[in-house]
Amino acid sequence: MDFQSCVNIKKEWDIVGARQLGRDISKKIGFGTVDQARIATAISELARNIYLYAGTGKVCFETIENLNEKGLRIIAIDEGPGIRDVTQVMEDGFSTSGGLGAGLPGVKRLMDEFDVISRQGEGTEVNVVKWLR
Amino acid sequence: MSTLKLDLESYKDLLKQYIETQNEQALYRAEQFSKHSIQQNITPDEIINVHIEALLELYPDIPSNIQSSLNFLLETMISYGLAYQEYQALREKQLELQSEISVAANMQQTLLSTTKPEMSELDVGAISTPAKQMNGDYYHFVKDQEGSLGIAVADVIGKGVPAALCMSMIKYSMDSFPDSRMEPSVILEGMNRVVERNVDPSMFVTMFYGLYDPDTHEFNYSSAGHEPGFYYSAKNDSFHDIEAEGLVLGVDRSVKYEQYTQHLDVGDMVVLLTDGVTECRTGDRFIERDEISDVIHQYKHLSAQEITEQVYRHFERLQDFQLRDDFTMIILRREV
The missing domain is CATH 3.60.40.10 (PPM-type phosphatase domain)
Known part of the structure; x- marks a missing residue:
């Protein structure tokens, strides 16, 4: 499955667009209501990070499949300032959006796999996967 | 996963019992259920989900507008679930710190003994x-x-x-x-x-x-x-x-x-x-x-x-x- 579709994030409203597309794809894959809601929340966090800290970027979705299971991969890419200290950002209680967002630790909890690559001055790529169980 | 399934069944029974009798005993068991859930680190959004699933099994012909409203409620609870998980992680961290400090305190007592x-x-x-x-x-x-x-x-x-x-x-x-x-x-x-x-x-x-x-x-x-x-x-x-x-x-x-x-x-x-x-x-x-x-x-x-x-x-x-x-x-x- 190499099908991939993306939503560009430029304004706050695009967060909703990303959520919508992510939810539609999750539904198609067969995720239940709770997982759909969790995936949508994760998308919100990722898209909001792009909107707040990088200005622009995109959130892409990919249906993935291995021998036993199906899942959804979400990749959030921006060319913003990058994260200076990823370990610190991944710490609970260190919320960059004023304590209101679940932050990246929240995204990690909502999904099954989580990876982030960030280079200062070049941008950030967050890669997450949720498997259908 | 199987324990959660088990809990869905018991939640469904409890809910059914309460709806039919509306008695205090069922409510008391609901309290027990929530305490048990907390012990098993079950988040609020999972409880809502169990509730929705139980309700749909008991009353399959629930009007669609009520169903939608329940999904809406579920959506609002996801972030609470995250906050709850964060609270648990921080609590564990705090316990860890506390035990580290008490080890340090013992070391200090040995050090400063006169x-x-x-x-x-x-x-x-x-x-x-x-x-x-x-x-x-x-x-x-x-x-x-x-x-x-x-x-x-x-x-x-x-x-x-x-x-x-x-x-x-x-x-x-x-x-x-x-x-x-x-x-x-x-x-x-x-x-x-x-x-x-x-x-x-x-x-x-x-x-x-x-x-x-x-x-x-x-x-x-x-x-x-x-x-x-x-x-x-x-x-x-x-x-x-x-x-x-x-x-x-x-x-x-x-x-x-x-x-x-x-x-x-x-x-x-x-x-x-x-x-x-x-x-x-x-x-x-x-x-x-x-x-x-x-x-x-x-x-x-x-x-x-x-x-x-x-x-x-x-x-x-x-x-x-x-x-x-x-x-x-x-x-x-x-x-x-």
Whole structure:
């Protein structure tokens, strides 16, 4: 499955667009209501990070499949300032959006796999996967 | 996963029972269910989900607008679920930190331990209790080659871990002084240089050093901004402050400390303390120094160690058993 579709994030409203597309794809894959809601929340966090800290970027979705299971991969890419200290950002209680967002630790909890690559001055790529169980 | 399934079944039964009977017993079991769920780290959004699933199984023909509203509720609970998970993670971290601190506190106790000297001329009592787990107060006895007894009392302004770290450094520096007789003023001048070089300027250390000579019964002492102690004259049955001028440690590298002498007659006492004793509070009011000397006076028939313990118990109770600062008190009484 190499099908991939993306939503560009430029304004706050695009967060909703990303959520919508992510939810539609999750539904198609067969995720239940709770997982759909969790995936949508994760998308919100990722898209909001792009909107707040990088200005622009995109959130892409990919249906993935291995021998036993199906899942959804979400990749959030921006060319913003990058994260200076990823370990610190991944710490609970260190919320960059004023304590209101679940932050990246929240995204990690909502999904099954989580990876982030960030280079200062070049941008950030967050890669997450949720498997259908 | 299977336990969650099991819980869905029992939740469904409970819900059904309640809807049919609306009795208190079902509600009580709901309370049990939620406690059980908390034990199993089940988040609020999962409960909502179980509720929706149970409801749909019991009433498959629920109007679609109600179904949508339940999904809407679920959506709003996702972030609460995350907050709950974060709370649990932070709680675990806190427990970890607490056990680390208690290990450190034990280490510190071993580090700072000092043996109370046994001298026929002098009855010695000492007590030091931290307000939190770690102690920012320090006291130490050292007997020099000539048989004099040196007594150091220090107090790091502040408490908890930072004060305790600083205290460990004071202890090591004190250990590095030679065993030959050292005058109190010389010791404080040495400690002043150590603190000035090694401690953050925002941290202050006060220190008192006394040297008792069992041959002459003279008590020589110097103070670096330390809380004044008491001298008790048995002949007059009265207390006086042991006043001594001196700047706190670590402020000025070249400071000199004045040295004072107090002669002790039989039955006379020297009481050394930290501001954790004098800054005891009852309600909004700090205690008066007179109240401390009154309590000591009240127990003066006891041994020096028993007096320190009685004074501690008195002020511990006065403060509703919640120390606000580390509490250290040393009593020396000339016996013969």
